[in-house]
Each structure stands twice: as C-alpha cells, then as structure tokens.
Amino acid sequence: MSRFKKGAHVDSRAGFRQEKEDCPVPYGLLKAARKSGQLNLSGRGLTEVPDSVWRLNLDTPQEAKQNVSFGAEDRWWEQTDLTKLLLSSNKLQSIPDDVKLLPALVVLDIHDNQLSSLPDSIGDLEQLQKLILSHNKLTELPLGVWRLTNLRCLHLQQNLIEQIPQDLGQLVNLDDLDLSNNHLIDIPESVANLQNLVKLDLSCNKLKSLPPAISQMKNLRMLDCSRNQMESIPPVLAQMESLEQLYLRHNKLRYLPELPCCKTLKELHCGNNQIEVLEAEHLKHLNALSLLELRDNKVKSLPEEITLLQGLERLDLTNNDISSLPCGLGTLPKLKSLSLEGNPLRAIRRDLLTKGTGELLKYLRSRVQEPDGGLKEEPRTPMTLPSQAKINVHAIKTLKTLDYSEKQDASIPDDVFDAVDGNPVANVNFSKNQLTAVPHRIVDLKDTLADINLGFNKLTTIPVDFCHLKQLVHIDLRNNLLISLPMELEGLTKLRSVILSFNRFKSFPEVLYRIPSLETILISSNQVGGIDAVQMKTLSRLSTLDLSNNDIMQVPPELGNCTSLRALMLDGNPFRNPRAAILIKGTDAVLEYLRSRIPT
Template identity: 75%
Template sequence: MSRFKRNGKIDSRAGFKTQTQESPVPRGLLNAARSSGQLNLSGRGLTEVPQSVWRLNVDTPEEAQQNLSFGASDRWWEQTDLTKLLLSSNKLDVLSEDVRLLPALVVLDVHDNKLTTLPKSIGELENLQKLNLSHNKLKELPEELWLLKNLRTLQLQQNLLEELPDGVGQLEMLDDIDLSNNEMTTLPESLGNLTHLVKLNVSYNKLKSLPHGISGLKSLKLLDCTRNQLESVPPVLANMASLEQLYLRHNKLSCLPEFPSCQTLKELHLGNNRIEVLGAEHLSHLSALSVLELRDNKVKTLPDDITLLKDLERLDLVNNDISSLPCALGNMPKLKILSLEGNPLRAIRRDLLTKGTNELLKYLRSRIEEAPGDPFKDAPNTAMTLPSQATINVHAIKTLKALNYSEKQEASIPDEVFDVVDSSPVTSVNFSKNLLTALPPRIMELKDTLTDINLGCNKLTSIPADFSVLKCLLQIDLRNNLLTSLPLELEALTKLRTIILSFNRFKVFPDVLYRLENLEAILMCNNQVGSIDPAQLKGLEKLSSLDLQNNDIMQVPPELGNCTSLRALMLDGNPFRNPRAAILAKGTDAVLEYLRGRIPT
C-alpha cells in the first residue's frame, strides 16, 4: 500500500508509463535534413553520432512505418541525399565506419572534438570537397584519406601530427590545406604535385627546412611558415609563379631569402628572426613587393638600393639596430607606412619620428640635396681617447647632441665620458650592449635636456626611483635586461611616449605604465606577463602600439576591444585559445572587433 501513498516518493502511476529515452537528435531535425540535404549537429555535446544520422538516407522515416498520411511536402521517398554534415564542437572521440552510408557528402566538418583516429571508410566519400578535422587529437592519417580525389579544402590544424604522408600528393584537386599547430619536422616532396593549391599553412610546427619539391606549387598564392625552426629558404621558391604572400616570421633566418627571380611576391613577412644584413642582392628580385616586414631582427643599416622596391607601401623595421636612414628612402613613391620604433636612430630627432611617415620622408628628401649619404660619415676625427680606450665622438655631442658609449662590454661608464659632455645640451644617450648592472649615477646630470636613453642589452636588475628626475624623457629603451619591475616614481615622466621592455623578466604588467597618460608605444614582447587590465589601459588614450608577443597570457580580456586608440596590437606567441591564429592574422582592427563582440552584455 505504501506505493500508493500521496506523500510517498514513488509515483502511483509509474506502472502505467512507458519509459522512453529522448534522442539527442530531434526527429524534426532529421526530417528537415532529408529535404534540405544539410544537417547541423554542432555543439550538442554528442559523445557518438546516432545511427539515425548515418542511416538517414537508408532507412524509411519512423512516421512512414506508422502508416501516417503525408502531404506533398513530406514525401519521404523524394528525400534529398545528405551533402553537408556539421559535427563540430562535440565530444566525439571516434567517427564510425558507417560514415560510408552518406556517400553524397560534399562537406564534412568534425572540428573541435577529441578524435584520435579516422575510419578507413572515409575514403569512400568520393564526392567530398571540404573536410575539416582541425582541433582534434589526430596523430596519424589513414591511407584511405588520399582516395578523396575531389577534395578541395583540407583543414588539419591544431592536431598532434608528426608527419604528413607522401599520399597527400594524390589530392590533385586540393586548393587549400591548413597544417598549422602540429608537431611536424618535415614535409613530403610530394606536396609539389598539388598544382591547384592556392593556400598552404604550415605555421607553428617544428620544420627545419622546406622540401625542394614545393617549387611545383605553380598556383600557390600564400605560404605561411610562421614560427618554425627554418634557418634558410630554398631559392627554388622563386619558381612558384603565383606566390604573393610569404610568411616566415619567428624562425631562425639570418638573411633574406635570395630568389633568382620573384616577380609576383607582394608581401614578405620576416619579423622575429636573426637578420643582420639587408643588401642589394636581397632586394633586386623583389620588384613587385608592397609589404616588407622586418620587425624584431638585428638589421643595422638600410642600403640605398632599397629604392629598387618601387611598389613598396609598408616597411616595418620596429626593434632593430638601425642608427641612420638612407636619404634615398624619401624618394620611394608609394611608401605610406614606415615603422621605426625601437631603433637607436641618432641623426633624426625623436619629435620628427612621432610626426608620421609623410613628415619623415619629406625630411629625408630635403637632406638629399644638402648632404648625400651620412652627413657625419666623413666628419673629421675630433675624438679623444680615454683610459678605457673608448672613443667618444665629440663632434656628435656638439652637433647631434648625442652621447654614444655602446658596445664596449663595460661594467660601468667611466667618469671621463660624462666629463666630455661638459655643458653641452645632450638629448640622446646610448649605453646599450655593455655589462651594466646598475644605472650610471651621473646620468642624472643630463636631466634638463635628455629626451632619449638607450640602456638595452645590459644586465640591469632594477631601475632606481631617482630615474624619475629625467622628466624630459620621450623614449626609454630597456630591452634585453634582467628587470622584473619598475618603480612607481616613474609616473613623474609625464612626457614619456615610448618605452621598450622587451626580453626582460616581467611576470606582471608594471602598474606605473597605466599612469603615464602620454604613452604612445609599450613594447613588452618576450617576458612572462600573465595578464593586463583593459580598464586601466583604456585610460591611455594616446596608446597606439602595444606589443605583448611571447608572454604567458592565458586569456585575452574582451574589454581590451574598447581600447580603440590601438593601431598595432601584437599578441602572437601567448598560450590563450581565443582569439585564434586566424583572427590574429587579420590585424589589429579585426582583433579589437572580435574582442568587442565577446564583451558580456
């Protein structure tokens, strides 16, 4: 009698019910797929694909088995073969061999799952044109995959692939393949058989070289080899007659690729390498180039022959070792963007650099008639030799207002260096590439005139609070030191526009930077910064460049999208998942727009 009690926990009508388990795929969705030929099951938490999906075009609908009447629009016997199946963002760890029951598939998308293997029957999908297997856990690919002769797009990024089989060369109709973010150390020579390939992305792998067979890619327009271990690029790349965009950022290249002839290349991205020399032999073959990106290298000089690049529109030389510019640069007819932040330029006033590309080019043109070449290259030797055998160019101090004592490998700056200055109004100091462990105390003597100081490539572990007396500073370069923090007293540097803190040991974004309202550029790549405060960052209304590449940022706050003053936001090389690499590649505006779209409402 207890099972009939009203207050009991057992339902008195339980014996009269039939227990039915709700299908993870609604019947109405299957019926719609029979008429449209498309089925979207993305983001449904599926751990396996129901048999009703695989047998969609094989079995008769359940309604038909119940002898129900059908209208003209519900004639199941007139169903359309399934051509598009979307299974992304589920929890699938296996794909059934029953995929062969959908031979009409043109698009199969199973990205963002947990697949470790693929069924052999995938090779029976002879009509398949687009296959998205990205963001899974695939370590190898079945040979049957290479039977898909009509495949045009193959997405394999974000997997665990250590090699790409030679069989890929059989996919002769392929025009887009993405192999980024895997573990590959080599590529097969058979890639060159893909004569219809337009886009090849092998970024974020462990490639040490490129196969010579790659020169067979006659239709290739974009080749992305970002963040690998390439030390050289084979000259045969020039044989790719359609190549327009070449990305070689974050590799180990020591010089520009030397192509015998490359008349189609429009964009060459070589940032974050080890390039020191840029000579005429590197430029003569790049006549069609419109973008040359060389940021974060070790380039010391630009040749006059850079004017050979008559179609160049953007030249990015941020964070190099360039001390002077050829005046001929001013005569480049199409140059619209010239980025030079983070270089120890000594012959050009800092305020001129901040006025933009047009003013800088105008200035260089004006110098061509006055003094072709370097105006101080043949200056008389007025230097004095100090006990340390260092040479101080007194002419530079008197004329350029620049004090240069760099690359001496000294642990301290001799007093004689400051004695030479005497009462001269020095505006620029370069003590880079020494062994300094502390700031030279006598630097404070220059507080009334000093606007630019370069202390990069030393062994500084801290910056003293009294550094804040240098209130005229516009730029500070502290790259390649051992810094972990900055004193709050630096907020007194109200005129500061650029600060370079790259290659240090910061784990926290320095709080004082949020208080320097006139900052235009903060360069902090290659540190260990874990987060930033977008609310405080938004207060820096003049900030246009923020470089946080190669840090430890796990999550990019969506509110960063509100920092609309940013024109260059660099976030590559951080462990966050979103925004994905495809968004980052589109540039700052696209990233900011993406972030704004994710702000909770």
C-alpha cells in the same frame, strides 16, 4: 478532462516524448535537417554521434509512424539528402564506419575533438569538398581520405601527424591545404600534382627543406613555412607563377631567398631568422614587393639597391644591428611604414626617429645629395674633461642632447652632468653602458628632460626619484634586468611612450595602466603572463602595444574593446586563440575577432 490534466503520464504521445529526451540530439534538429540538408551539432558535449544522425536519410522518421495528416510543409517523404554536417567542439574519440551512410555530404567539420583515428569508409563520401579535422589527436590518415578526389579544402592543423604519403597527389582539386602544427619532417614530391592549390600552410612543423617539386604548383598564392628548421629555400621556388605571400618566420635562414623572375610576390616575411647580410642579388628581382618583414634578425646594413623596390609600402627592420641607412630609402615613392625600433642607429637623432615614417623619409631625401652617398654624422666637438670622459658640449648647447652612450662604464661621471652647465637638456642617451643603477643626478635635469635612453645596461630597479622627471615624454629601458616599475611613475602625466623589451617582467607593470597619456608600450621578449584588458581600455590614447614573445596563455576577449589600438603585436606567445591565421591579418582583424568572443 480533469483526469488528463492531472496525469500527464497518460498522454498518448508520452512514448514519443520519452524517446526524444533519451536522444542527445533534439528530434527537432533532425527533422529540420531533412528539409535543409544541413545539421549543426557543434559544442554539444557529444562523446559519440547517435546512429539516428548517420541513418538520417535511411530510416523512416517518427512522424511517418503516427496516424496524423500532413500539410505540404510536413511531407516527410520529400526529404533532402544531408550535405553539411558540423560536429566540431565535442568530445568525440572516433567516427564509425556508418559515416558512409551519408554519401551526399559536401562539408564535414569534425575539428576540436579527440579523434585519434578515422574509418577508411570516409573515402566513400565521393561528393565531399570540405573536410575539417583540425585540433584532434590524429597521427595518420586512412587510405580512404586520398580517394576523396573532389575535395577542395582539407584542414589538418593541430594534430600529431608525422608523415603525409605520396597519395596526397591524388587530391587534384584541392585549393586550400593546412598541415600546420604537426610533426612533419618532409613533404612528398607528389605535392606537385596539386595544380589547383591556392593556399598551403606548413607552419609549425619540423621541416628542414622544401621539395623542389613544389615549384610546379602554378596557382599557389600563399605559402606559409613559418616556425620550421629550414636553413635555405630552393631557388626553383621562383618558378611559382602566382605566389604572392611567402612566410618564412622563425627558421634558420642566413640569407634572403633568391627568387629570380618571381614577379608576383607581394609579401615576404622573414622575421626571427639569422639573416646578417642583404645582398643586391636578393633584392633586384622583387619588383612587385609591397611588404618586406625582417624584424629580429642580425642585419647590419641595407644595400643601396633597396631603391629597386619601387612598390615597397612597408619595411619592418625592428631589432636588427643596423647603424646607418642608405639615403636612397627616402626616395621610395610608396613607402608608408618604416619600423626601426631596436637598432643602434647612430647617424640619426632619436627625436627624429620618434616623429614617424614621413619625417624620417623626408630627412633621408634631404641627404641624398651628400657626396659620399651616405648619412652625414652629426657634428662632434668633444671636450676632454679631467675624468677623460668625452662629452659633446656642442650637442648640449645646440641640440639639447646629453650623450654618454657606448662607453661600457659602470657609472656616469659627475663631469658629464657638470658639462650641462645650466643649459636646458631635452634628450639624454646613456645606453650601452654597464649601469646597475640610474644616476641619481638625472634629477638635475627634471625641468627640461623629455627623452631618456637607458637601454642595454644592467638596471635591476628604477628609483622612486624618477617620478620627479615631470617633463618626460619618451623612456627607453630595453635590454636591462628589470622586473617591476615603481607605482610613483603614475605622476609622469606627459609620458607618451615606454620601451621595456628584453627585460624580466613576469607581469604587466601595474603603473602603466595609470598613465592615461601613453600612446606606445613596447614590452616584448619578457615573461609577462597576462594583461588586464579592462584597465587597458582606460588608456584611450594607446595606439601601439607590443606583447610579442612573452608567456601569455590566454588573450582576454575584452582586449578587442581597445579600439584606439592601431598596432597590436601578440606573436610568439603560447596561447591557442587567436590562431596564427587571425594574427597575420593584422590588428583590426585581431580586435574584431576578440570582440566576437566576448560573452554576452
């Protein structure tokens, strides 16, 4: 007995153990797969799949060769055909013809590998219903793929595919097709044969148009054509009887698509296009619409017919050229969210805009009875000073507002500050001038100033003296030339919102992490490369964070711990994760996804 304890190499089972160690797939997994019919080999660094996997249901297992007795649970001859094989997140460059040796496969997931081709024999998997090939290097697909007529889910996103053949129409049972992030310039007419398709993702390609035949897809509910080169949408799209979500972001549209009789459409996303005009014709058929997203366009006005959208719950008009709103907007019964940041609204006081959707709609309803049907301008009684600067002294005295905006002046005349004449000023608007520096006399208003708008100027720095404005609640510095903020701003203990969009920040301003009162940070359209999620979590009141259109390569998973966030915008950055499919689900889904990625 002592001889056997000291020399493990003489163990009669050593031969079997050695064989297991040579195989990159633990034998125990293969044994379990014969019972369950499922085998998960994801994330194992495999450069090729061992033959033992393909021959799992053909070869006699090792235990059958051993002279031992089996209990009922170990009867190797009572094995189950493999129906689910997961090979994702490895380093596979090819799949052999032997894949056909698993004819019972229902699910085959090979995403996140380095595949440049597939064997034609994949078409022999007649039972296959789900084929995941995303995040590879495929340039084309073998004819065998189009023989998989039982396929219900086909994911091909993040490859190098330039063309999909007419054979696509043979996959008549598909209900989920993802072709996003490829090099497609057109879609075959045969897509009309996919009558069971529910979800079609064509985003991030080079499409200039959609085939009219797409209108024949009677069961399609979600169509994503974001980030293509489309200038128009075929009107026949309106014939899609089940379409509920239509994504057209980041294209070249000049008008909303005309969708007569499209009674099912609930969400229309048209942000980041070149839309200038909204016609009544574009709106009157969208009776079922609950979400209309038009951010980052060139819309100048809303027609009164917007009131026809009685089911509208969310309207996003961020970053357009809207100067006034139709009062009827306030009568929409279900409207809960109205986003207007980045518009030159002149007829509505800024302090009203910051009070939220409810107060704004209440104000619009109160103006519905105006004879001209539009917004009534705030009363103006300008007084001309020696410098010829027109200052609304009445607004200073009654509204506590000092307005010297849209003058295109390089500096603010002293007469503007002299006009304050000791009156308390809570709001200052110096936007849309040519200021290269913050007026030094702004410190004169330090005891009462709560809201300052210096947007659309040419500011390159913010002076340290800014920290003396201890009563500041809102700061708007959008559309300037700023690259940093002074650390002294941490003394602004009442600051709740700061807008820094469209500047030249290459990093997230460090001082913002040190202002715990912040509730809103808008820093979109800069060159920010990353954020410190650990410091961000210290901002316990932060509810809105807009980081869209920056240079963020990686979103730290710890950002998911910022549970106070109610609105997190990350689109328009070059990161791979979270993917677009997660982003469109909203802030809660993104935060949950990020938390799931935190290393434990």
